[in-house]
Amino acid sequence: MHRAFFALPVLLALTACLSGDKxxxxxxxxxxxxxxxxxxxxxxxxxxxxxxxxxxxxxxxxxxxxxxxxxxxxxxxxxxxxxxxxxxxxxxxxxxxxxxxxxxxxxxxxxxxxxxxxxxxxxxxxxxxxxxxxxxxxxxxxxxxxxxxxxxxxxxxxxDEDLESAVVKVRLVWAEGLDTRNDLQQAVEGAMERWREVWGAAGVTIEVTEVSSELDPELTVDSVAPFPNDEVDYGGDDDDVTVIIGETINGTRGLYGQSGGIPGTLISTANAAVYISWLTNAGRDGEFQEYEVLLLGETMAHEVGHYLGLFHPVEATYDYYDALEDTVECTSWSKCEDQLGENLMFPYPLCSFSDCEPQGNLTVDQSAVMNLYTGAL
Ligand SMILES: [Zn+2]
The missing domain is CATH 2.60.120.380 (Jelly Rolls)
Structure with a gap:
């Protein structure tokens, strides 16, 4: 009984404290x-x-x-x-x-x-x-x-006086144990070369800082669900974009990468990162062939492209588009692959068992979106 009596004033005090705090x-x-x-x-x-x-x-x-x-x-x-x-x-x-x-x-x-x-x-x-x-x-x-x-x-x-060229600071975070693997180091290095090449056409360069971490390589991303992630502080400064290299995303080998938003933020939030699955990009055998290194580079350029504000020029339903004038509004898979298949932001890679189509084009309007991103400095 005593406990109940004690509880009441404590509760009142807490409530008072909370609203005062607010x-x-x-x-x-x-x-x-x-x-x-x-x-x-x-x-x-x-x-x-x-x-x-x-x-x-x-x-x-x-x-x-x-x-x-x-x-x-x-x-x-x-x-x-x-x-x-x-x-x-x-x-x-x-x-x-x-x-x-x-x-x-x-x-x-x-x-x-x-x-x-x-x-x-x-x-x-x-x-x-x-x-x-x-x-x-x-x-x-x-x-x-x-x-x-x-x-x-x-x-x-x-x-920014010059909207034709910009630098995006990238904080490349390796999930636990991956940065000690030579094959992955080499693949990511080659991938970043392709990324630089693709973005270069838009006048955007990347400045990369690599960081080791204790993040679980099996990345879990809840940002697409209408529920919050637990707040994860990936660290970094207020002017950089965090890109996490993990093995898989949400336990599937069907996701090449995912962006924490279109656009994503520069500060720390639960969704403040781009997630990359090395394993999906490396194909069935889990070993990087040369074309898969290029694919990884395009995946990184594509996902961070989302983070800078780019949507797919057409969604894979072929009836929903970005808001840019110079990306065609095609209406079937064959027309879309034909007209937009080489665009960096096409919704899926076009690959056979031993090769992928190069997918690195950016239009003038897409380049403008990237340069207008507040973190493209
Ligand atoms: Zn995408």
Whole structure:
């Protein structure tokens, strides 16, 4: 009996402490600028209608910005508003029944974080000085709006006079034990050469830092499910992209690689990585032939291409497309393989038992998306 009496005040104290804590955690940090990239962190509560209005301060020199919002409930992007409060993009225009094009995965209710890079395409470029807004919604598991949810956000902006060339910093993380294998080291080295070649046509180079880790080589990725991953801190800085080399993804040999988002974020979240299965790329025998080294390179270039904001020019259903004008909208597998099969972002590799078609082309519009990624500096 005594326990029950004691429990009540303790419970009240806890509740009081929690709500006090919530209030204290609403803040904005001072922005940190490193070269062309400025990063600002903050935190706020969703309002009565379940909206979170993240301010994006622009002084007019920026070419793009990225907003990453994290919380402990479902969250997605609803709209971006310019300095006058006018909507420049709204999810309804992209997720309606008649829309057959994808612009950003920020509109999808994926999980407990949401990432948007703006502008996505060359035609979306219109940044001007003032306070822009990224409007997110917080939702419960039944997709009802929820108020009073604490959201941590990071706003990153980049200035860049030259949108024809950029460097993406890649943090290559080896799952446990793989970096001591000579065959894999050699294959990845050769693959990165192909990756550099493919991206080079878009004016994007990679600067790679390799890291050993204790990650299980059987990678588990839940980012496609509408449930959160456990928060995994892959480390790294606020200007790099993490690429993890593992043996398999989700226990299957059918996945070559997977991106943590379209686009993915530069900061640390549960989905802040690109996952690569070396074993799937090495084929049935698990040994890298020369063409499989090239395939691995194209897989890396493709998956990190997603991370920079590129969708497949056509999905494998042949009725859903990216939002770019210079990638054709083909309507059958034969036409699509014929017209887009050589594109880096084609949804699947075209391989026979002993060779694969080179798949490294990027269009002008695709290159622009890559260069507008806030982490392409
Ligand atoms: Zn893909």
């Amino acid at each position: 209030g204290d955690r609403t803040y904005t940090e001072t922005a940190v600028t490193e070269g062309p990239l400025t990063t600002q962190r903050g935190s706020m509560l969703s309002n009565q209608s379940g909206r979170v209005l993240v301010p994006v301060e622009l002084d007019g020199d920026e070419v793009s910005f990225m907003v990453t919002a994290k919380t402990d409930t479902l969250i997605s992007l609803e709209a971006i508003l310019d300095e006058n409060g006018d909507e420049v993009v709204n999810w309804k225009d992209w997720l309606s029944a008649k829309s057959t094009e994808s612009l950003t995965s920020a509109f999808y209710v994926y999980g407990y974080d949401s990432v948007v890079n703006w502008p996505v395409r060359d035609v979306d470029r219109s940044l001007s000085a003032g306070t822009w807004t990224a409007r997110f919604t917080t939702l419960d598991e039944d997709y009802y709006y929820v108020e009073d949810v604490l959201v941590d956000y990071t706003v990153q902006t980049k200035t």
